[in-house]
Amino acid sequence: MARNAGRDEGGTTREPVVELRDVSKAFGPVQALTDVSLRLVPGQVHCLAGENGAGKSTLIRVLTGALRRDSGAYEIDGEPVTAPTPASVRAAGVQAVYQELSLLPHLSVAENLFMGRLPARSGIITRSRLRGRTREALDEVGLTDLSPDAIVERLPAATRQLVEIAKVLTADSVKAIVFDEPTTALTEAESARLLEHILRLRERGIAMLYVTHRLEEMFEIGDRVTVLRDGGLSESGPISDYDEDRLITAMVGREISSLYPESHRHAGTPVLRVRGLRRSENSPSIDFDVGAGEILGIGGLLGSGRSELLLSIFGADPIAAGELEIEGRPVKPRGPRAMMNAGVGLLTEDRKVLGLLPELSIRENVTIASLRSGSRRGLLPGREQSEEADRLLDSLRLRAGSYDQPVSTLSGGNQQKVLLARWLLTKPKILIFDEPTKGIDVGAKGELYAVIGDLAAKGLGIIVVSSYLPELLGLSDRILVLRDGEVAGELPGTASEEDVLRLASGGRGAEIPAPRQESPPSPNRTGAGLPPASRGAEPETPPARGAGGPSASGGKETGTPPAPGPAEVETPPPRGAGGTSSPGPAETETPPAPDGPGEVNRDG
Amino acid sequence: MDKLIWREPIATTRITGRQPVGEEPQAQAKAKAPRRVITLGDIAGRESGGLVVLLVAVGALTLASDEFLTGNNLSNLARQVAIFGIIAVGQLLVILTAGIDLSVGSVLGLSGASTAQFLVAGVPIWPALLLGVGIGTALGIANGLLVTQAKLPPFIATLGMLGIARGIVLVTTDAQTVQGLPESFQTIANGTILGIPNLLIIAALVTVVMWFVLTRTVFGRYIYAVGSNPESARLAGVPVRLVMISVYAISGLLAGLGGVLLTSRLGAGIPTAGTGFELNAIAACVIGGASLFGAKGSALGAATGALIMGVLNNGGNLLAINAFYLQIAIGVLILVAVGFDQLNTRRSAASG
Structure with a gap:
């Protein structure tokens, strides 16, 4: 009967490799899952959608054996699984790649890949075999440049995510892989590359369950989609039956007319002026303003120094030079507390x-x-x-x-929302959001966007950093693009995703793919090291210097009116596809040379 | 728990102002409040387990021994427990910041012996006493600076201080007991007010003050915040370093106070006094519900923990139980206390 059901629902004659039927799970009085069914078929990418708290994580944890189901059937390859444990499920061929990375940061890539089953002879690790097998595994996911001896801690997030996948692929039996929001920590280009790998895995006949908050990813790689709502099955069907609106409706049970707040705000007098901000002696200087009632977006690739810039403005990271003015009064960013008091x-x-x-x-x-x-x-x-x-x-x-x-x-x-309330209670004049909706479901996203819009409407100056381009463009009145720790240019809120990507990647074609592994060595949190580190990566990306030079000098001058902005939007981007679907073409495109310096447009 | 509230599909709303948009949710909250069953845990918090153990131990000893509930024995017990209690409360502050202070025993020894030396040298009682407490505070501040400025792990910083302080006492006293203290100094710890031992009053005072600081002051809340996540606390404007230094300073201050009181009680400055006290203080905190990972625990809990250990020791003496068995019992008690706590955490995490 499972076979028949497979034909009906899957539209394919293939047998499901993993099947859950009417699975329920309760935590005390809270029913987290109610009669949810799911079947993963070889060579299919099955997307799992739902708001936070809809039961996705619970379902995944049941699937991977981290949780025991209360009722319902669980079969792997037609064999009923009675008492699953993470180890037994893994041995049966169901692997998982988690959003929160499970790698051991202080160990090498090779040790991570084979942890628990390091090749050894009488307890002594056979290094050569370990290295050889790691090499194979890394080549398989396209990390041909990565040394097996590299320490995981020093790798950028995207590379770590790929290493994680390589680790999963080294398992003895890989029939199904669960991806739990693998692109959360990645930029658009990096995500695109990851999705490519997933498609390649699909060709190898692996069944995949893909969980993400980014809807367009589902449409890009999904074959089927299952939507959970309030712990129950909302809908399930081929992804071709859905468009974005219908998917959102299925997830939230209501229509969301527009996620982003309307943006016909008028920027008032600057509440925040940043002049000549340098994080260290050699790092480029940064100038910008944020007006009252304005939402300033800051874009850029991972490692371009966005979070570090915010931390500096907030006084959490030391700065070497620079002046900050809040409502016309100079403020020294001596520490979070001083900046908090300044609003x-x-x-x-x-x-x-x-x-x-x-x-x-x-x-x-x-x-x-x-x-x-x-x-x-x-x-x-x-x-x-x-x-x-x-x-x-x-x-x-x-x-x-x-x-x-x-x-x-x-x-x-x-x-x-709790953190937002924390800051609202301090009655701030300027609110800075760093990736405000990371790991947040669609419904709450909409609410947050509305709140951010309302705060701006009430006259607060808002800064938003986001790697998620639709969000950045949808929210912002003006977008500042960072590259290698300096301002690469400024765009109006009506810019396109390609415009941002082009500025962020320096408008040079082949730059994105290769350095993705090495160029941002300290992805985000390592703070102080960032600008010198990206400096170190520069030799391999010589065009950056060319494009960066003029903009750096431009940074010292002020007073360029924002006029060139719109004109530049007009320039029809030669790229065919949008940034979301495939930054691939953008990567191989020859750099539109005049664009780089031409786009640089600074606020006075 | 109410499923409706747990995950109610909500309309996308806008924040319209600070004024009550949410009368309805508030009404909900009000409606919900009376439904809660009040448990011992609500009243006494995490130390409720400790209180139960304490009551059971006291009850059992009352039945088992005629002497336990006599005034004489109780005031004896109070004197034994008081100094432990004072140190345990200081230790608790450090533990709440996810740190640990291994130096309290040695600091206690140094402060006590130094006070005795000052007195013998003719320094008047009050200045000598303040000097003793001051030495403790200074060493505490040193611990705090080592942890915050030199960025040493608290375990290492205070382990070093443990050795240094003990070494200094042994050097300055030549490992000899300092004797010949004025009678009036000895009455500080041995006297009573209305039949209540002074030591008990001081310990109770310290506990109450610390309870007040932890629950009612901004500084107290900052301590919990630092213990919960120092980076988050810093970004929320909490002066993390100052809080940390203060916490070690207070621990040192209370250790110094304990040293002065112990010297007063014994009538002599003993260079090896306080050896091993740090572990007892940590044990008292843990038995009283503190978590070594920080942000969990209370002053009353630490005092209760100290009292439990004191009662067990006292009862063991009365019932003539081999003291070595008592050590085993206290060891088991620590494991049980922490084990139960883990179990509770896991259970509430699973149901939450």
């Missing part, structure tokens, strides 16, 4: 590492930044402040049982 708030990219206080309650997390201002003689502020915090959380529609529960029990979108 700046920063929502960091990595909420877990650089935002939340997991052991503290939701309310305590919200008030932590405002305790000082609300306190009298060192005592905790009274009820007034916590009521204001509650009101903020209510107005942000935080979904929680109680504001006294630990913040770690919330989903990503709700955690982001």
